[in-house]
Amino acid sequence: MNGKDKCRILKEIRREIAAQNDIALTIADCRFQGACRGTCPKCEAEVAYLEKELEKRRLSGKAVAVAGIAAAVMLSAGGCTPDAPPAPTEPTSAPTEYEELIGDVPYIPSADEGEVLDGYAPEEDEFLLGEEPLDETEGYGDYDL
Amino acid sequence: MTSDRAVAPVVTVARHRMTTDGTGVTTLVIVHGCPLRCRYCLNPYTTAPATRFRTLTPSALYDEVKADALYFEATGGGVTFGGGEPLLYPAFIRDFCVLAPHWHYTVETSLHVPWVAVETVADAVHEWIVDIKDTNPAVYRRYTGQDNTLVLQNLERLLSLVGAEHITVRVPHIPDVNTDDDVNNSVSRLQAMGVKRLDVFSYTVRP
Numbered sequence: 001m002n003g004k005d006k007c008r009i010l011k012e013i014r015r016e017i018a019a020q021n022d023i024a025l026t027i028a029d030c031r032f033q034g035a036c037r038g039t040c041p042k043c044e045a046e047v048a049y050l051e052k053e054l055e056k057r058r059l060s061g062k063a064v065a066v067a068g069i070a071a072a073v074m075l076s077a078g079g080c081t082p083d084a085p086p087a088p089t090e091p092t093s094a095p096t097e098y099e100e101l102i103g104d105v106p107y108i109p110s111a112d113e114g115e116v117l118d119g120y121a122p123e124e125d126e127f128l129l130g131e132e133p134l135d136e137t138e139g140y141g142d143y144d145l
Numbered sequence: 146m147t148s149d150r151a152v153a154p155v156v157t158v159a160r161h162r163m164t165t166d167g168t169g170v171t172t173l174v175i176v177h178g179c180p181l182r183c184r185y186c187l188n189p190y191t192t193a194p195a196t197r198f199r200t201l202t203p204s205a206l207y208d209e210v211k212a213d214a215l216y217f218e219a220t221g222g223g224v225t226f227g228g229g230e231p232l233l234y235p236a237f238i239r240d241f242c243v244l245a246p247h248w249h250y251t252v253e254t255s256l257h258v259p260w261v262a263v264e265t266v267a268d269a270v271h272e273w274i275v276d277i278k279d280t281n282p283a284v285y286r287r288y289t290g291q292d293n294t295l296v297l298q299n300l301e302r303l304l305s306l307v308g309a310e311h312i313t314v315r316v317p318h319i320p321d322v323n324t325d326d327d328v329n330n331s332v333s334r335l336q337a338m339g340v341k342r343l344d345v346f347s348y349t350v351r352p
Contacts, residue, residue, distance in 0.1 A: 006161050010161065010170070013170070047215055047216075050215060051215060066215065066218045067218050067247075068220075068221050071169065073220070074163065102165050102274065104165075105173065105175050
């Protein structure tokens with residue numbers, strides 16, 4: 001599933017939330033031609049708007065319907081449901097373009113390569129807040145394995 | 146309440162996962178560290194010494210992922226912990242789940258961890274995706290460098306603890322490592338253990 005597909009589904013979810021809660025929401029067609037990551041500041045602003053309007057409804061004592069209301073949108077996208085196991089994957093040949101797999105995140109460049117993390121490009125050997133280099137001598141996690 | 150004493154080395158927070166890592170719209174949290182060294186590891190940077198990560202408390206992670214709370218609630222989605230091996234940080238996962246108990250939580254694990262780690266998160270996690278590799282100890286050792294006795298013991302106990310309906314066991318055809326017979330034997334053994342949700346698939350080695 002590429003970013004445009006994700007954007008389309010997320011848009012449908014927002015539309016459904018707005019419709020179920022009588023919230024006026026006009027979603028303009030996206031004209032962005034570049035590599036979409038599924039969301040953008042405009043999409044995020046719509047989410048923030050919905051959250052604000054839902055809170056207004058709560059405060060005014062009106063019913064708010066969110067829980068599970070867009071599950072059908074996910075089903076139409078071929079998403080997992082709690083009661084259905086994932087379809088067994090048939091043996092495949094190498095995909096022609098990147099395919100998102102279970103648990104797979106494709107590319108994590110190091111900061112040394114000029115990665116932009118959360119909108120901030122760290123300098124070489126500079127660590128971000130909370131970021132630590134790996135100390136192989138300390139082992140991993142809460143347990144000794 | 147969480148104490149925020151538990152932390153985890155988080156490499157990546159991948160938003161808006163759909164159809165791959167659990168129910169609904171999901172945020173995949175990738176942590177650093179794994180006891181296994183699989184030849185075809187999907188995320189090899191999770192064990193690479195040069196990889197940088199952020200040491201996050203449950204609250205810090207919550208602040209980061211809550212932007213998608215509306216999507217989670219509307220689709221029955223939530224957060225999936227993967228890696229690396231997320232069960233190296235069970236207290237972190239447990240404390241995180243307490244912060245938003247109405248979200249859906251999935252763990253993608255090899256189960257190659259002490260049982261106490263599994264037990265620590267069992268009440269908070271709704272769905273388990275277990276990467277079993279191969280039930281044959283020789284094949285498992287050849288592929289991961291480790292013994293799988295602990296894995297099978299943990300799976301047996303997990304089936305009793307949370308029920309087969311919450312566990313999907315992934316059984317891969319691994320190029321140059323196991324055979325169709327090995328995979329079939331694994332499937333038979335897992336079914337005999339009570340596993341009901343099996344995902345048999347083939348690793349695709351990327352160029």
